[in-house]
Amino acid sequence: MVVTGTFEPVPLEESDRNVSSFALKPDDRLLVSTPFALLRLDSSVDVRGRAPNGVQSDVSIRGGSFGQTLVLLNGLRFNDAQSGHHNFDLPLPPDMVDRVEVLKGSGSMFYGSDAVGGVVNVIPRTPDATEMRLRSGVGNFGTNEESATLSAIAGPVSEQLAFSRDFSTGFMPDRDYRNLSFGSDTHVHTGLGSTDVLLATNDRPFGADRFYGNYPSWERTRGWFASLRQEIGEQMEAAIGYRRHTDLFVLFRDQPQIYTNRHADDSWQASFRRWDRLESNTRLYYGVDGYRDSIVSNNLGDHTRSRGAGYIAVDARALHRFSLTAGVREELYGSGQTQLSPTVAAGVWLTPSVKLRASASRAFRLPSFTDLYYHDPANLGSPDLRPEKAWNYEAGAEWSPSRTLRVSATAFERREQDVIDYVRSSMSDIWRATNFQRLNFTGVEGLIAWQPRPGQVVEARYTALHGAENVIAGVMSKYVFNYPTQDATVGYTGTLPGGFVTRTSIGGLKRYGRGPYALWDASVAYTRGRIRPFFRASNLSNTSYQEIPGVVMPGRSVFGGIEVIAFSRR
Numbered sequence: 001m002v003v004t005g006t007f008e009p010v011p012l013e014e015s016d017r018n019v020s021s022f023a024l025k026p027d028d029r030l031l032v033s034t035p036f037a038l039l040r041l042d043s044s045v046d047v048r049g050r051a052p053n054g055v056q057s058d059v060s061i062r063g064g065s066f067g068q069t070l071v072l073l074n075g076l077r078f079n080d081a082q083s084g085h086h087n088f089d090l091p092l093p094p095d096m097v098d099r100v101e102v103l104k105g106s107g108s109m110f111y112g113s114d115a116v117g118g119v120v121n122v123i124p125r126t127p128d129a130t131e132m133r134l135r136s137g138v139g140n141f142g143t144n145e146e147s148a149t150l151s152a153i154a155g156p157v158s159e160q161l162a163f164s165r166d167f168s169t170g171f172m173p174d175r176d177y178r179n180l181s182f183g184s185d186t187h188v189h190t191g192l193g194s195t196d197v198l199l200a201t202n203d204r205p206f207g208a209d210r211f212y213g214n215y216p217s218w219e220r221t222r223g224w225f226a227s228l229r230q231e232i233g234e235q236m237e238a239a240i241g242y243r244r245h246t247d248l249f250v251l252f253r254d255q256p257q258i259y260t261n262r263h264a265d266d267s268w269q270a271s272f273r274r275w276d277r278l279e280s281n282t283r284l285y286y287g288v289d290g291y292r293d294s295i296v297s298n299n300l301g302d303h304t305r306s307r308g309a310g311y312i313a314v315d316a317r318a319l320h321r322f323s324l325t326a327g328v329r330e331e332l333y334g335s336g337q338t339q340l341s342p343t344v345a346a347g348v349w350l351t352p353s354v355k356l357r358a359s360a361s362r363a364f365r366l367p368s369f370t371d372l373y374y375h376d377p378a379n380l381g382s383p384d385l386r387p388e389k390a391w392n393y394e395a396g397a398e399w400s401p402s403r404t405l406r407v408s409a410t411a412f413e414r415r416e417q418d419v420i421d422y423v424r425s426s427m428s429d430i431w432r433a434t435n436f437q438r439l440n441f442t443g444v445e446g447l448i449a450w451q452p453r454p455g456q457v458v459e460a461r462y463t464a465l466h467g468a469e470n471v472i473a474g475v476m477s478k479y480v481f482n483y484p485t486q487d488a489t490v491g492y493t494g495t496l497p498g499g500f501v502t503r504t505s506i507g508g509l510k511r512y513g514r515g516p517y518a519l520w521d522a523s524v525a526y527t528r529g530r531i532r533p534f535f536r537a538s539n540l541s542n543t544s545y546q547e548i549p550g551v552v553m554p555g556r557s558v559f560g561g562i563e564v565i566a567f568s569r570r
Helices: 026-030 035-041 369-373
Strands: 019-023 045-048 056-060 068-075 097-104 117-125 128-139 144-155 157-168 177-189 194-211 216-232 236-250 260-279 282-297 301-316 322-335 339-351 354-365 388-402 403-424 431-450 456-470 483-496 500-511 516-526 531-537 557-569
Touching: 026 500, 026 516, 026 531, 035 045, 035 097, 035 483, 035 500, 056 068, 144 557, 157 301, 157 354, 282 369, 301 369
Parallel strands: 068 117
Antiparallel strands: 019 097, 045 056, 097 117, 128 144, 128 557, 144 157, 157 177, 177 194, 194 216, 216 236, 236 260, 260 282, 282 301, 301 322, 322 339, 339 354, 354 388, 388 403, 403 431, 431 456, 456 483, 483 500, 500 516, 516 531, 531 557
């Protein structure tokens, strides 16, 4: 079942949009360092890392910029008002994540601003047992990790508490980091409906050598997130969320007096949603959303902006015959400015195993506070930036001849206007935030998923992307033209004899204007008994590569440890 890009949970094959879902069963969490590592299995998702374990990573979908990807935490907006560089700075401990869903293409009708290239939805795990798990491990580059998870179920109440810490002295000078996070997720079922309360916080200091220019920088980010989601009967839901994020940036790590920035932003959101049945197979969905973002910064200044939105949509479907969703969202911001985001998506089953689908939708992105107001020796924002706008079109086919084989192919196009990027005319100039006039992306993506035996999955994905730009003549782009023109991945996850589980993946990628490279990861874990050892290896081929130009990534790394199940009762 998927919940992203749809108004209610539907089976993956019922979705009229191209959605990927990456689940993390309890034993699977021993095989990956962070849930975001799973996103690298999707050839249309580009995770641009600056360091391991999710430290300062950007994510883009189908060639979009990192600011054009909307990140959700349990269905609520998580994008950072200061800068899209912090959109993936999630405070949730990794062990609390149940799955990560990816909607490709526009999601503005569902979620508003930023959902231009697509949406990443991080969904917490609901406990299915009362248990405690403790884990510790060490690796090269001075890496160590400790975590603890406590889950409890008592009648209609379930609770999950988690803690995680990982640390590295760095694979090169000024590339050390520390992640510390705590989280709590409470579920209560009453006669009114389900109540969910999510609380999380994190602290991440890290060496940022060359992250934003040729400087030995250092940065520390801290985040807090709280949300309440309440069902009101079977047809209504209300939710409220709060996010606070602080960013301390030092341009020269050993000389903070030269240039230091301090930013603190607060984001509030509230939503009310309802559906009504029109016919036996047709539903009407409607709701309102409200947002308020503010920032206090010695560099950007103090700013506040609010916006509100309303939407209405009709969804009609007859299982394994046809489906249709059509809706429109109006978002109001600034001094009476609006953005309209219509969408239509349809699917039809030619046979019980063959489905065709297509969609057209409009998306937009408001400039971040950094885009508007930032300034340092290498970068300069622009307060006159216009919102980005884009139309997305896609058509695809899916073939599922058996329960063990699924094949899909999708062609897509995104036509963007007023694209925001940092540009400069020569190497000696500073980067300036500017609106490009137009930028078009056209691509194809394919998937083959096969289960040779129960408990084993082989997936192969491929995406080819072509960008056609009409930009300012004679300028260099900082972010937009770093997209993959070709990306292919093959992954295997399976249960082995003797109680072992394993995962391995190989990916090859070629970015615009740069040479190709390939990465190979592998991991294995023992999953019987109370003591469960595991081993993970990344970049086994010891490839030298950069996902952000100028930011070197680590070579081969190994990590091993033990998880102890202190007690477990189902």
